[in-house]
Every structure is written in C-alpha cells, then in structure tokens.
Amino acid sequence: MGHSSARSIKCLLQFKAASGIPSITIDKIGIFHPCSVAKSQHRPIQGPSQKMLQNPGDVIVADLIGPLPLSLDHKKYVLTIQDCFSHLTVAIPLINKAKAKGQLQNWMIQFANFSGYTIKVIRTDNGSELKNSIFEEFLRKNGIIHEYSVPYEHPQNGKIKRTNRTLSEISRTILVAANLPVNLWPWAFRHAVWIFNQTLHAESIKTPYELISKRVPSMDMLRVFGSKAYIHDHKF
Template structure:
C-alpha cells in the first residue's frame, strides 16, 4: 500500500501524503447512506421522526442496528420546501398625520353582480385607518376616482396628502395620474412585484372587508350578486367602530365628530319602501 510519494523541485524533495479513509469515516458514511435511503423511502420526512418511530416500535421493517443520523443536506428538500426569507422591519416612516400615507389596492375581478361592477378600489389612510370602498366598472376608472378621492379627502381632513402607496399595476402608472401626483407634490411609492407585505396594511384591510362581507351574506342568506353592496356596508361600519389607535374611531380621527349609529340596521333585514309618487288608501 502506498502511504506517500514525493516530488523533486529545484533539488528539493516535497512529500505528498495520500490520505486514506479511517474506519470511523467509513462507518459514518454507511450511516448517512442508511439515513438517505429511508429519507427517500419515507417521502423525505425528518430523521428525528424516523428515530422516534424506531424507538417506539410503531412500524416494522426499520433496521434495528441503524442509528439514522441527520442528513447533512438534501437537495430535493431544499428546492421543494423553500420559503420566503423573513421580512425585514419596515424602514418607511410611520404615519403621524392623516395625509402622510394613503395606501391603495384593487379587488376583483368580480363575477356578474347586480350593479354591474367588476372591480373595487380600496383606499386606506394609514394614520386613522379610515377606509374607502369605491366600486369600478373597469381598471381604467382607477385614476379618475383616485384623483377625486384624494382631493375630497384633503378638503375634509384639512390636510395635504404627502405619499400614495400602490403596487406596480398599469392602472396606477397612467400619465394622467402621475401628472396629478407631480402637480400636488405627492410622492408615489410603488411596491416590488410579489412583495405584498410592502403594502401589507391595505392588503390586510382587503381581507378584513372580505371576511366580514362573507359573514354578513351567509347570515342574511344573500347571493353573491350582492357582493359590492355588502363590501360598501362593511367599509362604512369599519370607519365607525373602535380601532386600537388612541381609542377613537377612524371617522372621528379625520372628521373630528363622533359618528352616530342611530340609522344602522342589520344588513339584509326586511325593509319597506314608502311610495310617495301615488297616494293610495
């Protein structure tokens, strides 16, 4: 057996040893092979589960002399079970006034509805959590309605809108809308594609509205064609219920008046229309 060889360079001999695997290395390799074999057989479960199965004796067919050490690396598991890296803490400034951050997102397309709307725009004021629900016939209506809402909000809240946060959808990048932002000095923040957490607050609002709307429709036994009517009602209610911030409703935070629930009825309840066009006994 060759233990080493040497090379002569400039009248000097350099010793080159040949490493040979020791018994421990060979044994460890055999154990890893056994772990890999049963890892593949058992649908890529963890070796901890296999060791627990062997210890409890809950199955037959596992080698009694195998220790099943953890596998150093399984390429298939790495590719198949990969997840998104943890989100970094938000570096954007926190909203300190009603006009600081306005987040916008779209819902839809919807199936055939009674009011013929196909989409809806959700506008969320970060500071107060005031939400606006605006149904749309098509995405091309986004720029017009968003501009109108921003002007109206600035007048009602006596503030100046500083930032508007949207995704990179084409409906938010029309020259008409971008020119309006530039004219008003509004910073347009656009999120990276597929990074929904960057506009997570309005995304969560969408989910909250949808869940509440589904609950109401199930309770009232209403068909899906009432979807936009229900969402509009939920948005109205959300603006008039307490939020965690400052123990105040979003409506009062912006309008500076306490909201009244005196006209609020159960959505879907029986109602009667008083016909004033004809006087009948």
C-alpha cells in the same frame, strides 16, 4: 356590526368611541357558523414596520381587488383606499380596471378638501391600472410622492392588504348570514367599510370616522344587512 369581535365592541363601549350602542355585558362570544365559513385564511405574513405618522394624509395606500363575480350592477372590481394615520377607508366598486386612476384622483381631491390635510405620499403596487402619465402629472403638481411596492411582495403594502382581507371577510359573512346571493357584493362591501370606519383599531382609541371628522359616530342608523325595508308612499 359585521360580526365584530367581543373585544372590538367592548372597546367601543369602554372608550365611548361611538353612540347608539345598547349597554350590554359581553363575556364570551361563541363560534358563529357564517364567520367560520367566511373568515378562513392563510397564515399571515409579517411585514416591515410602518413609518411614524403624524397627521391624516401623511401616507395613503390604494389597491385593486378583482376580478370578482359580476355584480347585479355590472361591477367586477373594487378600488380600496386607506389613510394610514386614521385608518379611514373607502371602497369604490368598478366596472373595469381602467376606471381606477380617475376614481383615485377624485378621492384624493375630496379627502384633502374634507379633512383639511395635505396628502404627502400615495403608495400602490406596480400594477399598470394605477400608473399613467396623466395621474403622475397630477401627483407632481400637488407635490405628492408615489411609492411602489415590489410585485407579489404583499407585506410591503401590508396595511391595505390586511384591510382588504378584513373587508372581504365581513362582506362575505353578512351575505352568508343574510342568505343573499354573491352578486350583491358591492353593497355588502360598502356596508363592511361603513362598519370598519365606525369601529376602533389597534393604534387608536378613536374611530377612523372621528379622527377625520372630529365627531363621535352614531350607531343609531345601523341595521342588520339584508333586513326588510318598507317605503312610505305619500300619495296614499
């Protein structure tokens, strides 16, 4: 489960926020070397308090990470998008930064159609990759407010920055644990996002997946990243 903390797993079991997890007793988890290697960090900076959120879509935050090491499928960037109410998060690996605006616009349409909620605010930094006249016209037509954070002031867009750090830690950890090369980072990052959306976060006793889909997630399909898999050929 992406080397989730003991507290996180206990909460999933206690609140029955996910199915398919074996009944286990968790008292203490020791130091795990890949976690120590992958999760070292600077001292966090406290940001301003968040606005009160009532529904999914009230505030969406987006950020671009990169350039990253060139991946096996030629990706160098990853666009992360998060609904601040539910914490539902997506990560979209990109070949270049120019693809970010179109991918963000497509996701916003899909989110509104799938969830049934209207997006009210989209918050990004001042990077030019998420600013152009076509995207701004799309926002205007849909009544969506575009808020910008001050450059280099990460606390103003702290929620997505913290999520990016968490996802980066998980993806690095599972690559280290599986002894896999860094050029597989897009697959590790998407695996990290899947875990993030199926686990609990501080503000809720429901997972991001359940808050949007109204269904309790199942962990039955979860496998250790990097596990061997076999394909059954029906011709034989």
